[in-house]
Amino acid sequence: MSKINTLIVDDEPLALKLLQAKLKKLPEIEIVGQASNGREAISAIMDLAPDLVFLDIQMPGLNGFDVVKNLQSDMSPLVVFTTAYEQYALDAFDIHAVDYILKPIDDERIKRAVHRAQQRLSKEKPSSKPSILGAINAIEHNSDRQDKNTNKVSQSLSDQQVDRKVVIKDRDEITILKQSDVEWIDAAGDYVCLHAKGKTHIKRITLKELLEELDTTLFKRVHRSTIVNLNFIQKVIPHTKGEFFLQLGEFEKIKVSRNYKDSIKHFLAGG
Known part of the structure; x- marks a missing residue:
């Protein structure tokens, strides 16, 4: 080897x-x-x-x-x-x-x-x-006990899709993110990481399930398990074999695979 x-x-x-x-x-x-x-x-x-x-x-x-x-x-x-x-x-x-x-x-x-x-x-x-x-x-x-009332509130908030929010249960707290604040998302099995305002929030949900909640005019898939918010793209950097990187901020660089290049071609064309 x-x-x-x-x-x-x-x-x-x-x-x-x-x-x-x-x-x-x-x-x-x-x-x-x-x-x-x-x-x-x-x-x-x-x-x-x-x-x-x-x-x-x-x-x-x-x-x-x-x-x-x-x-x-x-x-x-x-x-x-x-x-x-x-x-x-x-x-x-x-x-x-x-x-x-x-x-x-x-x-x-x-x-x-x-x-x-x-x-x-x-x-x-x-x-x-x-x-x-x-x-x-x-x-x-590990040290947190599940609170049934909190879970009920979480479920209730999760059902409210009209405001285009993402609801995250974090220990005994509930975080509600505006979708417009989410810069990019990537999935790992049954989890997704939502990156917003310098923080990363973990939510137990599949990417397929989350996609049903997202505003498709804002979010586009650029890799098998990666989605970006088009409003946060600052630069497009060419890479090899038809791939390229999207610069979202000072440190955030997201790779776009050839298979998903077409999904943001309208944006890249300046349309």
């Missing part, structure tokens, strides 16, 4: 250097880059398209979870979290088959994570995003 192109991400220089030294001992690993914060990580993943990312969770600004949330599902590499998280979070990772390495970093755990990545990559190049979103949901809901 060819080498696994690997990106390493950690905000602590010593931790980054240690992880790099340990991974260099493994002949199956090819380190293609490193990043010291979440923004750099997203940019490096977009530019380098690594097979595997060792990703620190606890980083200032965008943390490791935020990095995954802000990646298109179709372009998300395999992820191994490096973490000092408490036990309840690790239990959630195990349940959802998310790989992780506890700090201080252990050689045997690295070897196990790399072996698992090899096995998965030998079959296909899967996205880690659905399983990670499942773990995030479990972590965030």
Whole structure:
């Protein structure tokens, strides 16, 4: 099998250097880059398209979870979290088959994570995003009790489609997003990530179900699991083989596949 192109991400220089030294001992690993914060990580993943990312969770600004949330599902590499998280979070990772390495970093755990990545990559190049979103949901809901009255309110609000809102149940709170504020959406299995005003909201719903609620004059599908709000497109950047990127903001860059180019050709033509 060819080498696994690997990106390493950690905000602590010593931790980054240690992880790099340990991974260099493994002949199956090819380190293609490193990043010291979440923004750099997203940019490096977009530019380098690594097979595997060792990703620190606890980083200032965008943390490791935020990095995954802000990646298109179709372009998300395999992820191994490096973490000092408490036990309840690790239990959630195990349940959802998310790989992780506890700090201080252990050689045997690295070897196990790399072996698992090899096995998965030998079959296909899967996205880690659905399983990670499942773990995030479990972590965030771990200490919360479901309130029946809240659930009834949530259901009632969900039925109100006339205002073109998206209703999100977040622990014991309900968030109501205006569709016009949602910049882009990407799906991972039974979850969607809605990106609006610098925040990423996770909603348990399939993309097909959500599409029935969205304003089709605003939202267009640009990839198998990605939708953009046309009003937020600032730039169109050519890529290879008829594909291109849409620049939505200072950091948000969305890849448009050839299969969905026609879906926004009217917009690109300036119509």
